Every structure is written in structure tokens, then in C-alpha cells.
Amino acid sequence: MIRYNPFNPQQPARPDFFVGREPEITEFEKHLSQTIHGSPMNMAITGNKGMGKTSVLMKFEDIGRRNECLTLRLSNYDGNVKNIVDFTDYITANLKREILSRKPVGKKIENMKDWIDTLKPTIGWKDARLTVERQQVVQEMFRERLARLWNETKEEYKAILLLIDEAESLESVEGILTFLREVLQRISTEQKYMVVLAGKLNFPERMSESFSPLNRFFPSSRLAPFNEDEVRSYIIRKLATVDVGIDDDVLQRIAKRCEGHPYVLVAMCYLLFDSLEEKETHLTEGILHRSEEKINARLAQDFFSPMYRPLTPRAKEILLKIASNIKGLEFTFNEAVEWTEKPKNFVSPYFKELLRKGVLNKPERGRYQIFHTLFLEYLKKVAEEGNQKSR
Numbered sequence: 001m002i003r004y005n006p007f008n009p010q011q012p013a014r015p016d017f018f019v020g021r022e023p024e025i026t027e028f029e030k031h032l033s034q035t036i037h038g039s040p041m042n043m044a045i046t047g048n049k050g051m052g053k054t055s056v057l058m059k060f061e062d063i064g065r066r067n068e069c070l071t072l073r074l075s076n077y078d079g080n081v082k083n084i085v086d087f088t089d090y091i092t093a094n095l096k097r098e099i100l101s102r103k104p105v106g107k108k109i110e111n112m113k114d115w116i117d118t119l120k121p122t123i124g125w126k127d128a129r130l131t132v133e134r135q136q137v138v139q140e141m142f143r144e145r146l147a148r149l150w151n152e153t154k155e156e157y158k159a160i161l162l163l164i165d166e167a168e169s170l171e172s173v174e175g176i177l178t179f180l181r182e183v184l185q186r187i188s189t190e191q192k193y194m195v196v197l198a199g200k201l202n203f204p205e206r207m208s209e210s211f212s213p214l215n216r217f218f219p220s221s222r223l224a225p226f227n228e229d230e231v232r233s234y235i236i237r238k239l240a241t242v243d244v245g246i247d248d249d250v251l252q253r254i255a256k257r258c259e260g261h262p263y264v265l266v267a268m269c270y271l272l273f274d275s276l277e278e279k280e281t282h283l284t285e286g287i288l289h290r291s292e293e294k295i296n297a298r299l300a301q302d303f304f305s306p307m308y309r310p311l312t313p314r315a316k317e318i319l320l321k322i323a324s325n326i327k328g329l330e331f332t333f334n335e336a337v338e339w340t341e342k343p344k345n346f347v348s349p350y351f352k353e354l355l356r357k358g359v360l361n362k363p364e365r366g367r368y369q370i371f372h373t374l375f376l377e378y379l380k381k382v383a384e385e386g387n388q389k390s391r
């Protein structure tokens, strides 16, 4: 029988094996309590790929349910939401489904059917650009629907919690987030809705907009890497479920190498565990050593290459130049300009691309950072192979 691997980099964290994120959870609980007491507050979670956004939302979902909220987690819009009308239909349809699936059988179900029939689809309003008047009508209808949905559920629930994952795909449809804000602002007190956006969001990053309405309405937290204690506690808790031990040195080495990046951590642990022979029940330096190559190869294949390949050719070129010249992970814009031997205004748009795609981080103005050391090592390899080919 093949041994069960407790690590799974393809799945978000289960709430019972969740580590860290205390500040985000505290903020969420505060806002939820505000909402339940009739003073709704919303929030946003941002972070690069694999930083744990979906995991945090699942944790919030768990907390929401425990607090008797009707809780709905949405994602995978897959191009289904191309405009505001699609968006309102999508939200309403999913809320309806959730309410129906949670109603005790027989209870008020007839009643439910009646009012659900009154939530008419809004086909015919799908013009890409709605006129201001039409937008107002759509807003009015959406507000009405939300009000009805609340009135039909308020006996059983303390609030309605909407957790919107991969919200960057909604952000890219012009006006949706602003529309959502306007609707929520108008329904506020009597109807207890709370929205959490999660995704690689752009609005919190734009400095000039730090005090924009969206930022005030969806105050955002950027997910940080785990600290060493969090990494340790995660690994130890997981290994305890399968009675496998681990040397302290190995824990330390993993914590260092993964740099607290949640996906990299889980992927490393998965592969390390995978290298255990049938009889082995303890993770040692030796096992770490023998799995190192496999770990690097698989991270490249599953995580780094899918980030690198979709970049535009120029962005790739610039990134490889940086990777070949950099010392450590950090560099300045001016250094990059020097290394690429290109004018500033040539390099600048590609920096935007690299930031948007999560390949670079920007810890402060003018300073940049390759997002992970293992990614830098991957880039160096790519650059080297490129040089060999061109020679």
C-alpha cells in the first residue's frame, strides 16, 4: 500500500491545518461582528500566486459558518462575468442556490419558490457598455434582489457573507468593483451583507489611489510569507497525522529554503515526503539531500515555468538580464536599466508587467525584488541554457 502523503500543494489549506494569518483573521472577525451588529464592514486580501489567498478565504468561510452566517465562497468566473449584469446574475444565482441547499426540507420551501421566480433574469441588458441610466436600473434591481434574499434568510442567519476569490478577474472588467461598492453602500444597515475580496488585486497597489473610495471600502491586507515558527508548526502538525518524525535541522533547512512562501513550502514537503522509502519513518538531512534535485526540478516544472513562460519576450529578456547580474534578491530600477542597456522608458512598461504577474515584488519605491530565491536560481539556469544555445 502506498503511504498517504499529508502534504498537498494542489489544495488550499484545510481550516484544521491552517497556520498563521492571525492579523487577517482578527480583522475579519472584527468586521464580521460589526456586520452582525448592523454596521457592515468589508475587506480585501491580496497576494501573489500561492501566498494563501484561497486558504484564508476557506478559513473565513469556516468562521462565518460557525457564527451562523449564510456563507458563500465564489471563484472560477471563467469569463462568465463580462459585465455588470452578468455579475449581478452570477451573485444572485449562487446565493439562491446556497439558500435552497441549506433550507431545512419542507420548511417554507413553497414560499421560497415563489420569490425565486420573481428574481427574473436580466437578459437583454448585456451591452458591454451600459448607459448611466441603465446602470442605475441594474443597480436598483440588484439592490432589490439582495434585500429580498436577506429578508428571506434573516430568521435563520445573522449575516450574509460573500467571499469572492480570484477577484482580479472581476477587477479587470471595468466598473464591477465600483458598482459592488455602490450597491453595498446603499443597502448597508438593515441588510447585513459583508464582502471579502481576495486576489492579485491591483487597486490596493496603486499608490496614487491609497485613499480612493475602493481602498476605503475594501481595506486590504497583503499576505506576508510565513515566519519560521509558522513553517515549523505547519510541518509538525501534518507529520503527526502519519506518525512520521523530522530532525530539527531539516525543519530549519526547509524553513530557510522555502522563505515562508506557502506554496513552495507545501510543494517541498510533498516531494520530501514522497522520497521516503517504505520503511523510513523519520525525515533526515540525508533524505532532504537525496530529494533536493527532484524538488528543484518539480518546482521549476509546476510553479516557476508556468510563471515565466507566459511573459512577453521583452519582459523575459529583461528578467534574464537582471537574474544574471543581481546579487541577492533585491535591486533598483536604475541597476536594471544599466544591466539591460536600454533606456528607462523602454524598461518601465515591462517592469509593470513583471509586477502585475507577480514575478517581481516592490518592497518600496524604486526598489524591486525577485519573488523567490529558488525562482532566481531557475532564471539563472534558463539564462545559462540560452547562452549555450546562442554560442
Ligand SMILES: Nc1ncnc2c1ncn2[C@@H]1O[C@H](COP(=O)(O)OP(=O)(O)O)[C@@H](O)[C@H]1O
Residues within 6 Å of the ligand: 008, 009, 010, 011, 012, 013, 014, 017, 018, 019, 020, 021, 047, 048, 049, 050, 051, 052, 053, 054, 055, 056, 234, 262, 263, 266
Ligand atoms: N495559512 C495556511 N496554512 C497552511 N497551509 C497554507 C496556508 N496558506 C496556504 N497554504 C498552502 O499553500 C498552498 C497555496 O495556497 P493557496 O491558498 O492555494 O494560495 P493562493 O490562493 O494565494 O494561490 C496550498 O497548498 C495551501 O495548502
Ligand SMILES: [Mg+2]
Residues within 6 Å of the ligand: 053, 054, 055, 165
Ligand atoms: Mg487561489
